[in-house]
Amino acid sequence: MIKALNISHNYDKDTALDNVCLEIEKGDFICLIGESGSGKTTLLSILSTLLKPKKGNLFFEDLEYKNIKNIDEFRQKNIGFIFQFHYLINYLNLFENVKLANQKAQDKDILKIFSLLDIENLKDKFPTEISGGQRQRAAIARALINKPKVLFADEPTGNLDSKNAKTVFELFKKLSNEGMTIIVATHNKELAQTANKIYEVKDGKIK
Numbered sequence: 246m247i248k249a250l251n252i253s254h255n256y257d258k259d260t261a262l263d264n265v266c267l268e269i270e271k272g273d274f275i276c277l278i279g280e281s282g283s284g285k286t287t288l289l290s291i292l293s294t295l296l297k298p299k300k301g302n303l304f305f306e307d308l309e310y311k312n313i314k315n316i317d318e319f320r321q322k323n324i325g326f327i328f329q330f331h332y333l334i335n336y337l338n339l340f341e342n343v344k345l346a347n348q349k350a351q352d353k354d355i356l357k358i359f360s361l362l363d364i365e366n367l368k369d370k371f372p373t374e375i376s377g378g379q380r381q382r383a384a385i386a387r388a389l390i391n392k393p394k395v396l397f398a399d400e401p402t403g404n405l406d407s408k409n410a411k412t413v414f415e416l417f418k419k420l421s422n423e424g425m426t427i428i429v430a431t432h433n434k435e436l437a438q439t440a441n442k443i444y445e446v447k448d449g450k451i452k
């Protein structure tokens with residue numbers, strides 16, 4: 246699904262990623278673990294096309310990223326993102342937040358995803374009226390509405406209690422079993438065990 250060849254990156258002088266090679270298969274559920282500052286977010290940002298690497302080559306299903314003509318369309322079709330902070334819009338209810346991410350989405354499809362995440366009864370609530378775990382599930386619904394081939398998540402459970410965090414990882418597992426490729430950066434080594442592959446990032450390299 247994704248192939249990274251000799252990816253290096255630096256922001257200023259210090260190396261953030263050093264010659265990383267990685268192959269990710271369709272349906273993989275991968276956790277990137279490692280100390281703060283090791284390079285997880287940088288790697289996730291590069292793999293998800295948000296950040297252009299200084300060196301190396303990246304392929305998505307044999308298409309080289311630098312040959313992608315319309316990056317917005319590419320992202321919309323293929324890639325979903327979840328961040329530590331949900332970034333939902335407080336003035337819109339949960340249903341409207343998801344609809345905003347895909348104006349063409351059918352109402353029934355939004356409700357189906359809400360039901361999968363067990364938040365269908367919250368569709369009319371605003372982000373300020375629900376718990377952190379519920380907000381994060383709504384952010385996941387927003388990422389899923391475009392049916393991404395690859396879902397990236399950067400510390401998606403950093404704000405959640407252990408029960409909600411476990412639910413989120415179990416959902417990732419379910420989605421990967423259904424064929425979605427999932428790549429998650431996390432500090433939580435215990436939750437990382439839910440994944441089918443764990444890579445430790447250390448000093449900008451994959452150990």
Ligand SMILES: Nc1ncnc2c1ncn2[C@@H]1O[C@H](COP(=O)(O)OP(=O)(O)OP(=O)(O)O)[C@@H](O)[C@H]1O
Pocket residue numbers: 256257259260261279280281282283284285286287288
């Ligand atoms: N925008 C930036 N400008 C300058 N240096 C940066 C920037 N973002 C990251 N870095 C540096 O790049 C290196 C890798 O950072 P990165 O955020 O990828 O690590 P991380 O493993 O995700 O850390 P954390 O677990 O704390 O989020 C670190 O040395 C960091 O200080």
